[in-house]
Amino acid sequence: MSFVVAVPGVFASAATDLASIGATLSQAQYAAAASIVGLAPAAADEVSVAIAALFSSQGNQFQTLSTQAAAFHTEFVQALTRAGSAYAAAETDAAQLILGVINAPTMALLGRPLIGNGADGAAGTGSNGGAGGLLWGNGGAGGSGGPGVAGGAGGAAGLIGSGGLGGAGGAGAAGGAGGSGGLLFGHGGHGGAGGAGGGTAGGIGGAGGRAWLFGDGGTGGTGGAGVLGGSGGQGGHAGMIGTGGSGGAGGAGTTGAAGFTFDAEGISGTNGGLGGTGGQGGAGGYGGLLFGNGGAGGGGGVGGSGGNGGNGSAGVTTGVAGGHGANGGAGGNGGAGGQGGLGGMFGGVQGVGGAGGAGGTGGAPGNGGDGAHSAISGAAGADGGNGGNPGVGGIGGAGAPGRINGADGAAGSTATSGGNGGNGGDGGHGFLFTGQNGGAGGNGGNGGLVGDGGKGGRGGFGAHGAPAAAGPGQDGGSGGHGGHGGAGGMGGAQAGNGGDGGAGGNGGFGQDGTVGADGAKGALGGFAGDDGMDGGGGGNGGNGGNGGAGGAAPNGQAGKLGAGGAGGNGGANAHGGNGGDGGDAIQGTGGKGGNGGNAGAKGFGGAGGSGSTPIVNGQNGGIKDSTGAFAGSGGHGGNGGTGGGGLSFGNTLIPGGNGGDGGNGGSHGNGGNGGNGGNGVNGVNGDPLLGPNTPAGATGATGGDGGQGGNGGKGGNAGFMAGNGGRGGNGGTGGTGGTGATGGTGIDGSLLPFGDGGQGGDGGKGGVGGKGGDGGTGGLSWNGISADVGDSGKGGTGGTGGKAGNGGNGAQGTWSVNNGTGGSGGDGGDPGQGGAGGQGGSGKGSGTTDGLAGNAGSSGGNGGTGGKGANAVDIAGTGGDGGKGGNGGVVGNGGTGGQGGTGGIGASNPSTPGATGGQGGIGGKGGAGGSGGTISGDGGTGGAGGSGGIGGEGSTGVKGGTGGNGLTGGLGGDGGTGGQGGAGGTAKGAGVDGKQGAGGAGGAGGKGGTGGDGGTGAHGANSIIDSERNGGDGGRGGDGGAGGSGGQGGQGSSQGAKGAAGQQGNGGDGGFGGNGGVWVHGGHGGKGGAGGIGSNGGDGGNGGSGGAGAAGGEAGNGGMGGDGGWGVTGVGGNGGDGGIGGDGSTIPLLANGTDGGLGGKGGEGGIGFVSGGTGGNGGNGGDGGNGTLAPGGGSSGPGGNGGKGGDGGQGGSRLVNVIIAVGQPGGLGSLGTGPTGAGSVIGGDGGAGGAGGAGAGTF
Incomplete structure (x- = not known):
């Protein structure tokens, strides 16, 4: 069969680790969410928007999957935790039940378990740990002590087991001792640590527990930290x-407390x-x-x-020293x-x-x-x-x-x-x-x-340094x-390097001194200038501080010597003020220039402090000018004033004043320049009593000599430290000699048999120029070496000789039996001699040369102009010849010859109708030009010939008889021939010969006579015959006579212009048309005669008035106005006005009156050169006849209608250079004035107005 070993602690540890991993992943998920969800497009285009949407969608999917994974992870951790808890609960319940049964007898008898660990002492109480089980078990740990309370002792073990740990002591208290180990086997418990003392001593560590049979002793506890650290506990x-x-x-x-640094300024820190x-x-x-x-x-x-020692606090407010640093x-x-x-x-001999x-x-x-x-x-x-x-x-x-x-x-x-x-x-x-x-x-x-x-x-x-006080000459x-x-x-002493x-x-830095004030300029009138003020001294620069010594080091490297401070620069000493310039003299010697002020003492630069680096000494101050730039000079001496100009009282001459001496320079300055001497006065012109009013025909007076120029002033000496001597002043220029007077104008000719004009007087001689003044001596340099002597003054230039007087002009000839010749012009005078130059002053410069001698007069002395010949006043007389021009002086130009007189006007005979005018007289010859001077001067130009006389005017033509045409006016006379131009003068020296005079212009031709007026037409008879009742036409005006031919121009440097042809005479006016006669029917008015052709065309005659109608008869029409004549050179003639229409008749015992006659048409304006003539006004229409009462008391008949007004004539055209331009418009025809018929009931209609005249046309 299989066995599963489950340790609850391992389950709990694994669950905790997994939970930590989950939390970390969740934080990462949240942090990434902002970056991957809802991305903004990189641009506004569709592609960027689509890309951003794609990645945002992927980010949202990732967040969704991450959230699901986190939920699964949480459920897994919870399941693991529950499983571990279940295993622990199962084991705990079984163990506790068994131990409870085993430990019950010993707990009841001895108060101590048989198996099990002793209980731990409570924390913070210093209680001891409980003993372990009698058979098996460790002693409990002692509880930790509170502040000042020792830690509890560890509990002792039973038969087998280790002693409990001693509890840690509270603040400053000892640690608890470790518990003893088991009697058979077990180690002693470790002693507890002593409590930290803070500002007091630390607690002692607890002793380690001992072992009994088998086992090691426990470690002693660590002493607590403190001002005096607690001792460690003894080992068990x-x-x-x-x-x-x-x-x-x-x-x-x-650790020792750190020294305190204060916030307040300038306080030392406290020691550490x-x-x-x-x-x-x-x-x-x-x-x-x-x-x-x-x-x-x-x-x-x-x-x-x-x-560490506290730092000193810094001084912030002015005057507060910093605090010292405290010791560590x-x-x-x-x-x-x-x-x-x-x-x-044992263990060898022993352990x-x-x-x-x-x-x-x-x-x-x-x-x-x-x-x-x-x-x-x-x-x-x-x-x-x-x-x-x-x-x-x-x-x-x-x-x-x-x-x-x-x-x-x-x-x-x-x-x-x-x-x-x-x-x-x-x-x-x-x-x-x-x-x-x-x-x-x-x-x-x-x-x-x-x-x-x-x-x-x-x-x-x-x-x-403090800046210099305000004002000039102050020290810095x-x-x-x-x-x-x-x-x-x-x-x-044992180790460490010395401090640097x-x-x-x-x-x-020393401050600069201020510049001394300049001396004031001397007042006008030769007053001396004031001395300049001394300049202020510059302040000395401060010395640089020495570098501090480096600290010694018995077992280290010595500190370095500190660098020395740089010395401050000395202040600049300002230069002294410049001496004032001497005042200029109005008359006499100019004022002396003031002496320049001395420069102030310069400031010395401070010495550099000693130290590890090379010493930097301050720069010594130098002289500075007013702009702050370094300069090498002090105040300069003032310049001497300029001497006054010379004066003259009549013939007594006072020389120009001497220039003032220049002032001496200050300590470093240049000497002032000597003033220039005044210029000599110019000589008077001609006779000072008569001045320019030389008597007629007399020789001009000689000009006065020029005055001597003043001497230049001495230049000032330089300063004793530096500088150059001043320049000597220049001598004044000698005065210019006076100009010789102009000769008198000749006397005009008188009305005598020979009325020639008088000759002009010769010009006066120019005066001698004055001597130039001597130049002043230059000043000495600062060390007296002659090479540095200032430039001396240059000698004055001698005066220029006076200008020569011009010759007088010849008088104009006057009318006499033989027309007078103009007088000859006077000869020009010779110029004056130039004055001697002044002597140059002593010195090294270019001014040591003597002045130049004055130049002789180089202009003036021109010959006078010849008089103009008399104009002829007799009929067809010859004009007088012009006078000869005067010869020039040695440097003068020859005078211009006089102009010839104008010839007389040709004869005219107004008493003889249509007679021709006489020819005009010949113009006079121009006078010859004068010769130029022997040294220089141009020959004079010959006089222009006189103009020929104007031809005589033709007489007026005869007026025509009744209805006849006027006769043509007489021809104008020819103009006279112009006079011959005069010969040009000869140039004897440097110059050019004069030109021959221009020929005189020919005389203008005479104007033609005016044409005779046309005769008035005969009036119509009161006849039964129609043709005899009409008025006769007016005669045509005669044409104007032709103008005379212009005269030939005279010979000369240019041919005289031919005279202008005479103007044609004005045309005669046309005669008025005759009025129409009266019978049963009124006769028509006659036509006005046309104007004649002439310079200005004649006006056309007015048309005759129409005859009134007899009882029951028709009214006659007004006659047509005559046309205006042609204006050849002037204005065309005006057209004649149309005749007035005859009045209508009244018919007895009949109801209706007869109509009035028509007004005549106005004549056309003549064609003109300047402007065309105005067209004639149309004639007024005749009045209509009155209506009469009907017999037997019947209705009254209406009056007759008024006649229609005549049309206005057409305006004449205008001729311009053969082209016919737009003429003046014709006058408007007058409106008809026919009255209303005078009936008892109904009046007749008024006549219609005539049409306006047409404006002038163009060809």
Whole structure:
């Protein structure tokens, strides 16, 4: 048959493991759900959406299957658990029933079971464990103690079994002892651990239980940790045969508390706490009496680590120093090892003695706290705390004797590192821009026995110097010194390196001095300029702090020397102000320039601090200008003022004033330049009394000499440290000689038999130019070497000679018996001589040269223009010749010849109708041009010839008789020939010959006479014959006479233009048409005559009025207006107005009156060159006759109808360059004015208005 062995505990363990696996898988399932279910598409297209849906579907299927698998797994675990529980329940019930029966007698008699384990003591009560069964069973474990309560002892075993475990002691209390082993066989129980003491000593470990016959002693309990670690419990002794129990380990010392760092600024930290001492190890138990080794002694407890010292808090607020770092705590000592137990009697000679327990390791030392940095104030940095010493290792326990003595326990180790000194804090920087020194860096703390020294703090930076006060010439403040670096801490006596020294702080910069103010410029009038102010000195730069010393190290590497701080740069010393310029003189010597100010003392750069790196010294300050750039000069001397200009009083000349001396330069400045001498006054022009009003025909006065120029001023000396001497001033320029006066204009000719114009006067000579002033001496350089003497002034240029006067113009000829010739122009004068140049001043430069001599006058002295010939005033007279142009001076141009006079107008005879006009007179010849000067000058241009006279105008034609045409007007006369142009002048020196004058223009032809007006047509007779009742037509106007031919142009450099042809005369007006006569029927009015052709066309005549109808007769029609004449060059003639229609008649005893006559049509406007004529107005229609009363009292007859108005005439066209353009529109015809018939009842209708005239057309 088969047997199944089921262990309930195995079932329970398997169920727990499977449940854990299920929980893990469920968590993974939930975590993956968000990633695989409901995936978002990668894009918005259909493919991405489909892919996302596919994978989301697969994820949902996976989640569904996982949920089903988890449910199956849960059911399997539950089934397995139920099966194990069923097996356990079956076995428990049977065992308990059997044990109850067996243990009943002994429990009743002794209170102790026969078989079974003793009960465990309750936890936290320190109660002892129950004893085991008398026959078989282990003792129960002692209960753990509460705070301060020892642990309960383990229960003893019966015949066979192990003693119970001692309970663990409460806080600071001892552990319970282990129970004894069985009397026949069994081991002693282990002692309970001592409770941890916290801030007090730890509890002692409980002793191990002993064995009796066969069995080992129990292990002693471990001592509790504390300020003093509890000792380990002694190992239990063996019985007859067995090994002694090991002693319990000593308790560990607690770690020292860390020093505190305060939140408030500038507070030192607290020291770190000491590490606790380790407890002693328990002794080993004895080996069996017959056979067995002794138990090993317990190891000593580990010493606690010392606490780190607290850091000092930093200074934040200005002026607060940082707190010092606190010392680190020492490590606790290790506990001693326990003694080994004795060996048994046998096993060789005896059993092996127990080994001594190892000593506890000493605690690690605490590090020193760091010193804090100081705030801006220049305070020193705080020192770092010292490091703590390590704890000493515990002594090893002695080995017990035996057949083989037990080995002694090893001594506990001591820490070989740690306990480093804290770093020193940085010194505070000096307060900004006050020049305050930086604070020294704090020293690094010393290391403990095996620690490294802390680093020294860095020295604070010295503050930059205070800025110079506002205003010119102020000194800059000096920079503060940098703080020294703190010393590095010493290394430990047994081990450890020395700390590095801190770096020294940099020295502050010295501030720049301000520039001295410039001296004020001297006032106008030659006042001296003010001296410039001295410049301010630059502040010194602060010294750099020294680097801190490195810490010593007896058994390590010494610390490095800290780097020295850089020295601050010295401030720049500003240059002195420039001296003011001397004032310019209005008259006399210019003002002296002011002396320049000295530069301020330069600031020296601070020395670099000593240290591990090369020393960096500060840069010395230099001179800076107002822009802050380094410059090599101090204040410059002011420039001397310019001398005033010369003056003249009549013929007395005062030379130009001397220039002012330049001011001396400041310590590093250049000397000022000497002022320039004033310029000499110019000579007066011509006679100062008469000025330009030279008498007619007189020679012009000579110009005055120019005045002497002033001397240049001396240049200023340079400064005593550097600079160049100033330039000497330039001498003034001599005055220009006066211009010679222009000769007088000739006297006009008089109305005498020979009215020639007078000759113009010769021009005056120009004045001599003045001497130039001497140049000033240059200033000395700073070291007196002549090579650096400033440039001397350049001698003044001599004055330019005066311009020569121009010759006077010839007078114009006047009318006389023989028309007067124009006067000749006067000759030009010679120019003045140039003045001598001034002497140059002494010095090294280009200005040492003498001034140039003045130039002689180079212009002026032109010959006068010849007078114009008189215009002829007599009929057809010849114009007067133009006068000859004057010759130029040595450098002058020849004068232009005078223009010839205009010829006289041709004769006309208005008293003789239709007579031809006479020819115009010949124009006068132009005058010859004058010769150019012997040195230079162009010859004068010849005068233009005079224009020919205008031809005479033709007389008006005769008016025609009744109904006759007018006669043509007379022809205009021809124009006169133009005069010949004058010959050009000769150039004798450098120049060109003058051109011949232009020929005169020919005279214009005379205008033709106006044509005669046409005669008026005869009026119609009151005749019974129809033809005799009509009015006669008006005569045509005569044509205008033709204009005369233009005269020929005169000969010359250009042919004179031919005269314009004379204008044709105006056409005569047409005659009016005659009025119609009256009989039974009224006669028609006559047609108006047409206008004549002319410059302006004649107007057409008005048509005659129609005759009125007699009783019962018809009214006559008005006559047609005459057409306007053609305008050849002007306006076309206006068309004549149409005649008025005759009035209708009244018929006695008849009812109806007769109609009025028709108005005549207006004449057409003539064609014109400028504009066409206006068409004539249409004539008014005649009034209708009145109606009469019927005989016998019958109805009255209506009046006759008014006649229709005549049509307006067509407007004339306009001619433009042969092309006929649009003319002016014709006038509108007047409306008919026929009245209403005057009947007793019904009036006749009014006549219709005439049609408007047509506008002018185009061809």
